[in-house]
Structures are given as C-alpha cells and as structure tokens.
Amino acid sequence: GGGAASAYLVAGEYAASLNATPLCVRAASVEAAKRGPTQATRMLLARGYLAGREFEACREALSEALVVDKRLSEAMNMKAHSFFMELGWPNHRSGQPLPASAEAIGLFVKASEARVPFNDALSRLRLGKLYLATRRWYDAKAVFLEACRLEPSTTTWLGLAEACLHGGEVDQAEEALAEGNILDPKNAEVWGVLTIVCMLLDKVKDAEASLKQALTLGLSIKETFPVDRFILEQMGNQFRNRGMYQLALQAYRRGILPKSPAPAMCDALAGCLVRVNELQEAVATYALIVESGNATLQEKEEALTSCVELSRQLKREADVDKYGRMLHSLRTAPP
Structure with a gap:
C-alpha cells in the first residue's frame, strides 16, 4: 500500500543524502515501477544523479519533471546546480578562463522568480559567485543583500563586501566586512578584503594590521568568490602602488603555490622584486611562469623576455644564452 511506496522514496532520499547514487536510482526506479512515474520519483532520480555527478541523466529527469509542470522551480534550480557543477565552477579560481555561466544564471534566476520560488542559501551563494566572476557587481550586490537578510553568515557578508568593493562602494564594503568579522573573526578572506578596503580609504595602519591578520590566518589563492584578480594580488598591488614594497612582497609571496603557481601572482611578485633590485629572485620567479x-604562450614569452633582460643586467651570460634559446624555441614552435 501507500506505506510501502513512500518507504522507497524515504530510502532513496537517504541514499541521495549519502551520495549513494546506485541505491537512490534503484529506490526511485522500484517506486516508479510500482506506482508509475511521479514528480517525486523524477526529482529523486535527479537528486541521485546530481550527487553522483551524472549531469546529463540528472537533467533528463528534470526535463521530464518540467514537461509535467513547467513552473516547478525546484527542478529549474537543480538544473542550474547541474550546470554550475559540470562546468567546473566549484573549483574555478581567479586568473583562469571563465567557464560558461549563462545557463546556470538563467535557471537560478528563473527558479527564484517563479510563482512558488525556490531559492535556498546555497543557490544564492552560487548565483552571487557567478555574478562576481562575470563582473555583474550590481546583480551580485542584490543577491548577497537578500542572502544577508534571510540567512546571514560570514560568507554572505564577504560576498556583499566584494560586490560593493568592485562596484566602487568602498564604505559599504567596509560595513559588510565588519558584520562578517563579528560572525567569524578568524576568516582570512574577510581580513584580506579588509586590507584592500583600508588602503582605498587611506587607513594605512589598519591595512597593515589586516594584512598581518590575513596572513596569520592562512589566506591563500583558494577563494570563495574568485574575481579577475586574487585577493592577495589586489592586496600586494595596493601596497606596491604606495611604494610599500616589503608589505607588497609579503602578500605576493603568499600567493605562490609551489606545485601550480598562478602566472598572474608570479608576474606581480617578480615585478615587485625588480623594484627592490632583487633581480636574481625575480629571474627565478619569472622562470616559474x-x-x-x-x-x-604570451605569458611565457613575456616571462622569458624578462629573464633574458634581467640575466643581462646580472651579467650572467650562461643564463642569457639559456633563456634566449628557450625564447627562440617558443617563438618558432609550430602552433
């Protein structure tokens, strides 16, 4: 009877929560075989496939659900998550080419504006992330303002601060960071963005203290809301622009990952090292690129050109030759 049918759904929901895709799919299939397919079984199948990263199958189940009810906002929302995950947005970081975003954005918005809207905390954070990455500062601000009103967290305040900062509302960014700091005074990204904000507001002493705090708490280039420049890179640039090179170097150096150094961070660090006449370390840093x-290819060519010029200044003829040959090979390599 009814109890047995819902038992499969309950078991399937539990399996989906554990990312046990085969069990979840089996439960939904048995339920559908016994009772005929329903919206509940379609949504359960989709949830199971999403948990197992089977994105095509997930969207197929959701499309079937939307044929039955084209206003089903939960299905639109889950479809948006499937695109967000499949296109690599969870692992996206600053300085990388942007994955496609239009489909995920469109579906998140459609779900949130439906007659019976679906707009949970995770969806708001992900939509805000997409808006920030695509430089839609005003839209990002609106999403994070709503998130801070409905379910405030350090992350929602950080998102709002980034939207305000890049949208030119630096005072509002400072207020949002103060709220985030109250909820979690140990969030390194909050301290990092606060460093940038303090420099822009001419609060240099506060910026120095924030930099120290951000580095102590382990700020890295793995960011919640990547924009076109890393937080550490933006911090370094603020200090460098004021001639405060040693503080700039601290920020830049933290951003260099030994195994996969980001070219933008290496370029910023090397440029600053040249300013303080640390030419040998600058060559080594350009070589990382x-x-x-x-x-x-362009970044490599520019880095090698710098290696040649600096090696010449250092009167290291062997290095001039080495980097010169590498530059020649790069320029003459078949495309």
Whole structure:
C-alpha cells in the first residue's frame, strides 16, 4: 500500500543524502515501477544523479519533471546546480578562463522568480559567485543583500563586501566586512578584503594590521568568490602602488603555490622584486611562469623576455644564452 511506496522514496532520499547514487536510482526506479512515474520519483532520480555527478541523466529527469509542470522551480534550480557543477565552477579560481555561466544564471534566476520560488542559501551563494566572476557587481550586490537578510553568515557578508568593493562602494564594503568579522573573526578572506578596503580609504595602519591578520590566518589563492584578480594580488598591488614594497612582497609571496603557481601572482611578485633590485629572485620567479602548466604562450614569452633582460643586467651570460634559446624555441614552435 501507500506505506510501502513512500518507504522507497524515504530510502532513496537517504541514499541521495549519502551520495549513494546506485541505491537512490534503484529506490526511485522500484517506486516508479510500482506506482508509475511521479514528480517525486523524477526529482529523486535527479537528486541521485546530481550527487553522483551524472549531469546529463540528472537533467533528463528534470526535463521530464518540467514537461509535467513547467513552473516547478525546484527542478529549474537543480538544473542550474547541474550546470554550475559540470562546468567546473566549484573549483574555478581567479586568473583562469571563465567557464560558461549563462545557463546556470538563467535557471537560478528563473527558479527564484517563479510563482512558488525556490531559492535556498546555497543557490544564492552560487548565483552571487557567478555574478562576481562575470563582473555583474550590481546583480551580485542584490543577491548577497537578500542572502544577508534571510540567512546571514560570514560568507554572505564577504560576498556583499566584494560586490560593493568592485562596484566602487568602498564604505559599504567596509560595513559588510565588519558584520562578517563579528560572525567569524578568524576568516582570512574577510581580513584580506579588509586590507584592500583600508588602503582605498587611506587607513594605512589598519591595512597593515589586516594584512598581518590575513596572513596569520592562512589566506591563500583558494577563494570563495574568485574575481579577475586574487585577493592577495589586489592586496600586494595596493601596497606596491604606495611604494610599500616589503608589505607588497609579503602578500605576493603568499600567493605562490609551489606545485601550480598562478602566472598572474608570479608576474606581480617578480615585478615587485625588480623594484627592490632583487633581480636574481625575480629571474627565478619569472622562470616559474615558463614552467607553469597554467600559463598562456604570451605569458611565457613575456616571462622569458624578462629573464633574458634581467640575466643581462646580472651579467650572467650562461643564463642569457639559456633563456634566449628557450625564447627562440617558443617563438618558432609550430602552433
């Protein structure tokens, strides 16, 4: 009877929560075989496939659900999550090419504006992340303002601060960071963005204290809301622009990952090292770009050109020759 049918759904929901895709799919299939397919079984199938990262199958189940009820906002929302995950947004970081975003954004918005809207905390954070990455500061601000009103967290305040900062509302960014700091005074990203904000507001002493705090708490280039420049890179740039090179170097150095150095961070660090006449370390840092799997041909060519010029200044003829040959090979390599 009814109890047995819902038991499969309950078991399937539990399996989905454990990311046990085969069990979840089996439960939904048995339920559908006994009772005929329903919206509940379609949504359960989709949830199971999403948990197992079977994105095509997930969207197929959701499309079937939307044929039955084209206003089913939960199905639109889950479809948005499937695109967000499949396109690599959870692992996206600053300085990388942007994955596609239009489909996920469109579906998140449609779900949140439906007659019976579906708009949970995770969806708001992900939509805000997409808006920030695509430089839609005003839209990002609106999403994070709503998130801070409905379910405030350090993360929602950080998102709002980033939207305000990049949208030119630096005072509002400072207020949002103060709120985030109250909820979690140990969030390194909050302290990092606060460093940038303090420099822009001419609060240099506060910026120095915030930099120290951000580095102590382990700020890295793994960011919640990547924009086109890393937080550490933006921090370094603020200090460098004021001639405060040692503080700039602290920020830049923290952003260099030994195994996969980001070309933008290496370039910023090397440029600052040249300013303080640390030419040997600058050459070594430019060389990291050449070895990086993430660098474009143009970035490698520019880095090698710098290696040649600096090696010449250092009167290291062997290095001039070495980097010169590498530059020649790069320029004459078949496309």
